[in-house]
Amino acid sequence: MKSVALDQKFWKHFAKNIWEKQALALKNVKSGLLEMSAAEIFDLLVLYSDRCRKLNDPEGFKFYIDGFKAGPEDVLQVLPEKSDKSLLGYHQRMEAEFSDYCLVCDELLQVNLKKQHLLTDFTDELYRHVGFPNRFSEMGLYLGNYRQTPFGVHVDSCGVFSFPVVGTKNFRLWPAGYGEKHPALDRAFKYDKYKKDSVVIKAGPGDMVYWPSSAWHIAESDGSFSATWSLGVWVNQPHKEMFTDSLKDILSTKLGAKGDLPTTKFKSLHNKSGEVSELPQAYQDSLRTLQNLTSEELQEAFLKSWMKHISLQGFKTVPGVRLKLSYKSKIKLRSDRSLILxxxxxxxxxxxxxxxxxxxxESNSFPLLKLVQALNDRKAFVVGEFLKGKTAQADLKSLQTLADAGALSL
Structure with a gap:
């Protein structure tokens, strides 16, 4: 079967006709996300599981038994281990204990920086055509022998792309607004009387399924083992919230301690007729602060807010990298796709x-700026080549802050 390329022609069609409008099912998709073998995915799971065991914290993992969510201590006991040797080996160990289980790992691809580009290759094209998410996207791996999504029929605030890796998945979908008209469907596991109004999309390894954020849905299977990537792009934060949040940041700075007062003093709440004719002094002062903001101050505040948002590249979290820098450290960007903004x-x-x-x-150091520009040119060099003179010590501290955030590698 001829493969489907996710090229510019596809994305233009997707953005115009599919995105947030209707479901889509494609066979034999050519995407880096589907080029990862089951063995590579198992290695990532063990790597992430080992980290959770070391920290005694299963954050990023969820485990369901017969539709019930396990507690953190129980999750740590059922994570994949190297001795399982493979996804199927892990499944055999779990199946011996649980007749119906589901393991979910969020953000698994970002454990391994060498594989992160497989995700960003996909999302960069998506964002270029539909817009950058005002909230975030998150990638999860669902695996197990569960016969239905553990939390029943539901609707998310995100558009979803699913990529089966092992086994076959059936996705049952209802149209936008269906759940609101039939409230008994919400979180339901028994929904026979509603099936006539649904469609079922079958997908296997190499396929891609998409449905919009308004679609009510549930995954179904016959109890066989499956592993599926799921990319959710959250679309529940409108621009007006982004804009007002940016404004709140600058006003919080400008108002200072007055903005933290828990009560508001007043002369009179209202007159005898109930008319409110005067703002309290605190409101009058804040109004003047707002009126006195210059266009330059507003532009800088909004630019900083936008930079902060896009620095995560559209994702919920990005893991840090532990590096201790010195003037002798030879550094480069952690990823050619992840510039320092x-x-x-x-x-x-x-x-x-x-x-x-x-x-x-924040810095006024020209050597630090030249160093960042050289990094963004994908160059590798020794720190001391750029950081010299009076500002060197402060610049090294600033560079360490960026390294702690995960910007650099040695």
Whole structure:
């Protein structure tokens, strides 16, 4: 069968006709996300599981038994181990204990930086055509012998792309608004009387399924083992919230301690007729603060907020990398796809740097700026080649902050 390429022609059609409008099922898709073997996925699972066991914290994992969510201590006991040798080996160990189980691992691809580009290759094209998510996207791996999604029929606030890796999955979908008209369907496991209004999409390894955020859905199987990637792109944060959040940041700074007062003093709440004719002094002062904001201050505040948002590359989290830098360290970007974002300040003429989700560095050092520009040119070099003179110590501290956020590798 001829493979389906996710090329520019596909994405243009997807953005115009499919995105947030209708479901889509494709066979034999050519995507890096489907090129990962079951063995590579198992290795990632063990790597992530080992980290959770070391920290005694199963964050990122969820485990369901017969539809019931297990507690954190129980989850640690059922994570994949190297001795399982494979996904199927893990399944055989779990199946011996549980007749119906589901293991979910969120953000698994981001455990291994060498595989992260497989995800960003996909999302970069998606974002380019439908827009950058105001909230985030998250990638999860679902595996087990569960016959139905453990939390029943539901609707998310995200559009979903599913890529089966092992086994066959059936996705039953209902149209937008169906659940609101039939509230008994919400979280249901028994829904025979509603099946006539649904469609079922079957998918196996090499296929891709998409459904919009408005679709009610549940995954079904015959109890055979399956493993499936699921990419959710959350679309429940409108632009007006992003805009007002940016404004709140600058107003919080400008108001200072007055903005933290828990009560508001007043002369009179209202007159005898109930008319409210005067704002309290705190409101009047805050209004003047708002009116006195310059266009330059607003532009800089919104730019910094936007940089902070996009520095996560559209994802919920990005793992840090532990590096201890010195002037002798030879460094490069952690990923050629993950630049250190920067902007020249409008007010103080300082430079602001962002890397991976709000890690802000502010500096007026020209050597640090040249170093960041060289990194973004995909060059590798010794730190001391750039950081010299009076600002060197402060620059090294700033660079360490960016390294702690995961911007660099040695």
């Amino acid at each position: 920067w902007q020249q300040g409008v007010i103080k003429k300082n430079t602001y740097y962002f890397s991976f989700g709000g890690v802000l560095v």
